[in-house]
Amino acid sequence: MIDFQKLKFSFGFAFEGVVHALKFNQNLRIHFITAILVIIASVILHVNAFEKGILGIMILLVISAEMINTAIEEMVDFVINEHKREAKIAKDVSAGMVLLTAVGSVLVGILIFTPYIMKLFK
16 A cells, blocks of 8 residues: 555655755756756747657756766765765766766757757748
8 A cells, every 4th residue: 555644755855855956056957947948949949749758858867867966976975074086986977977968968959959940040
């Protein structure tokens, strides 16, 4: 049986995590603003539903990667109070994950939006 009280608390904690990350992570705020702009552009340019779905998945990938990166950085800072090579590697690798997902998303965005933008100039 589903314990709806526990489920409610779980969603509450998850929401608190998103709010905390947005409050304290500038990069995540940038990703959210970019996501909003992409969504607006997809509506204005009448991007088809399938491509909107792909854009949505890419947006969620980048935001999720940034939140994982934030969690890793917070935990590393909590556990290790000094500069250690291993801590730097963990933080750099998680930041690299965000970079790769963001670059991939930009490439997907270029592939999707280019034909729609080209139509505007014909």
